[in-house]
Amino acid sequence: MSVIVKKIAQLISALIFVFGMYSAIHGHIAPGGGFAGGVLLSGAFILLIIAYGLDYFKLKQQTEATSIFESVSILIALLLAFSGLFAGSLYFFNNYLPPGTPGSLLSGGLIPVYNILIGIKVAATLSTIFFALIIYKEEIRR
Amino acid sequence: MxxxxxxxxxxxxxxxxxxxxxxxxxxxxxxxxxxxxxxxxxxxxxxxxxxxxxxxxxxxxxxxxxxxxxxxxxxxEIGEPISKRxxxxxxxxxxxxxxxxxxxxxxxxxxxxxxxHTLRMSEMYVKEVLEFTGSANLVKGVLWDFRGLDTLGEATVLFTAAMGVLVILRISGKKQQLTKK
Structure with a gap:
């Protein structure tokens, strides 16, 4: 790609990344949420990879890292959901933290935690799929 | 009915x-x-x-x-003539x-x-989500509190899709490498 594309991708992807983080963290008080934020986060990485080309061996290590992130984040979400069984009433996805004042950042009990975890998970999953497709193409070419 | x-x-x-x-x-x-x-x-x-x-x-x-x-x-069997049967x-x-x-x-x-609405539950969702969960975004309140298992299922679908892509693409890529050697 040319210099213009590289520079603009560099500038834009940072903005996309920040907006994805905002969307995941503020999911319980603003439109958006974990899924949308995760898609935005992975979009920033994918834009950078498309603009700058790929370094094959680095990318192989990154696939392992993203799949580990994906599994660990969904595992933590499951453990949090299980921990609701032991706090207060006996049901899955028990929101046992205090609700707080609606509209502030620290409100909604466990909902912002779940949003952040699912944001990490969706970002990791989508980038894993993208990396797998790219690596497959490279392997066929060799 | x-x-x-x-x-x-x-x-x-x-x-x-x-x-x-x-x-x-x-x-x-x-x-x-x-x-x-x-x-x-x-x-x-x-x-x-x-x-x-x-x-x-x-x-x-x-x-x-x-x-x-x-x-x-x-x-x-495409192209056969129509019989009486x-x-x-x-x-x-x-x-x-x-x-x-x-x-x-x-x-x-x-x-x-x-x-x-057919269900009375949907009205209760709109009215009382803020009180129960404290989340100003009603959609996220429903998704992560009342319907947590549904959302977990969605996340599992995504997880399974990624696993399928990894399994299929990686194995076929490895096989092609082996046959080239």
Whole structure:
């Protein structure tokens, strides 16, 4: 790609990344949420990879890292959901933290935690799929 | 309404049995399609149009894909002339299509008008989410508190998709590398 594309991708992807983080963290008080934020986060990485080309061996290590992130984040979400069984009433996805004042950042009990975890998970999953497709193409070419 | 449901369910069971005992693959697939669209009518009769839409999309896509695979692999009987025995099957299929359209009409007429809910629960969601969860975004409050298991299922679907892509692509890539050596 040319210099213009590289520079603009560099500038834009940072903005996309920040907006994805905002969307995941503020999911319980603003439109958006974990899924949308995760898609935005992975979009920033994918834009950078498309603009700058790929370094094959680095990318192989990154696939392992993203799949580990994906599994660990969904595992933590499951453990949090299980921990609701032991706090207060006996049901899955028990929101046992205090609700707080609606509209502030620290409100909604466990909902912002779940949003952040699912944001990490969706970002990791989508980038894993993208990396797998790219690596497959490279392997066929060799 | 219950009588309609019973008739449709009996037809679906007969179609499922036909699809097991059919001689060629195509009639089995068509019988399976009958089961799927019967389920659509059941959903419509029970006033769940969004589930019916999902079922229509799923059934059509799977039917087309399976038919394409079968036609590509084992298709010999296209192009045969119509014999006298086929007249019975054609009339039977037309009668089944007529029954199908009749039930669709019945089901669609029975739906609620736009904006009226069948369940009282949805009104309670809108009114009391803020009080229960403290989350100003009502959608996220419902998704992560009342319907946490649903959301977990969505996350599992994504996880399974990534696993499928990794398994299929990585293994075939490795095989091609091995054959080149």
């Amino acid at each position: 219950e009588n309609l449901l019973i008739i449709i369910l009996v037809l679906m069971i007969i179609a499922a049995l036909v699809s097991i005992h059919a001689k060629d693959l195509i009639s089995a697939i068509i019988a399976q399609g009958f089961v799927g669209y019967g389920l659509v009518i059941c959903f419509l009769l029970l006033k769940a149009p969004e589930l019916a839409l999902v079922q229509i999309v799923l059934e059509t896509v799977t039917l087309i894909i399976i038919l394409a695979v079968v036609c590509d692999s084992t298709m010999k 086929d007249i019975f099957t054609y009339t039977l299929s037309f009668v089944l299509v007529a029954i199908f359209l009749f039930y669709f009409n019945k089901a669609i007429v029975g739906l609620n008008p736009f904006g009226e």
